[in-house]
Amino acid sequence: MKFPKPYTLKQISEIIGTTFVGDADFQVLGMNEIHVVEPGDIVFVDHPKYYDKALKSAATIVLINKEVDCPDGKALLISDDPFRDFNKLTQHFNPFQSANQSISESAKIGKNTIIQPNCFIGHNVEIGENCLIHANVIIYDDTIIGNNVTIHAGTVLGASAFYYKKRPEGFDQLISGGRVVVKDNVHIGALCSIDRGVTGDTIIGEGSKLDNQIQIGHDTVIGKKCLIASQAGIAGCVIIEDEVTIWGQVGSTSGITIGTKAIVHAQAGISKSLEGGKTYWGRPAQEAKAELKDKIFIKRIPELIEQLKKK
Helix, strand or coil, rough: CCCEEEEEEEHHHHHCCCCECCCCCCCEEECHHHCCCCCEEEEEECCCCHHHHHCCCCCEEEEEECCCCCCCCCCCEEEECCCHHHHHEEEEHCCCCCCCCCCCCCCCCCCEEEEEECCCEECEECCCCCCCEEECCCCCCCCCEEEEEEEECEEEEEEECCCCCEEECCECCCCCEEEEECCCCCCCCCCCCCECCCCEEEECCCCCCCCCCCCCCCCCCCCCCCCEECCCEECCCCCEEEEECCCCEEEEECCEEECCEEEECCCCCEECCCCCCCCCCCCCCHHHHHHHHHHHHHHHHHHHHHHHCCC
């Protein structure tokens, strides 16, 4: 998430009530999660296990719960609860705005686009030309939709990320201030859920086709001309490269990459990154030929036991 204008380190510290290490005029341009940070961004870290990763990331401002040696060219914001203060920044720069009508006055809808009854289109939404948005579709604030996009009934674009911190009193949600971006010529089936990024974008690439009842997690990036079949569940922060095919009821863990032109057969469970150009199946997913060989061997176990008995 980029701020509407540059801020100083001192100004940001005053917004969230923290101390800082660095030049008071150190420039702050935005905030992001660690996998998408850029110079000028704030990243937060609240566990010693991840201090080094945050301090060595591209982010130049680290919101941290302990004063540590500050790397050259960077600044620190010292907080007793970085998770809480990261949420404060999201609320400050992207506050929730209630709606008083089904299509916000700030929404932009392109030429020849059809919006069927009972849709909700939030603030600052942009929809391109020649789109068809079927009944009961919900499009949250800040969503961007390209040209020639079809979205079927009951789909929700832009709900909050499933991202929580466990506390003694329960779970505290990381507030989502990112977007959903749908590129040109995308087809999204009925009853799909595509969560917005926490601070960045969840992206559906040009020409990709999604079946019904698919869940796409926050900050996931789907490439061009991908096919995803019904009831697939893709976790957050996944990168799906171009021309990937994912069949029904596939599930994935977060933070992985599925390579270009990979094919994942139905009901596979993806627990790690998969190379492109190969076909996968099983739980956990492995190359389909290897999985089939394993199953053939398992079926032969009784026969092999009998052979051993005869020796």
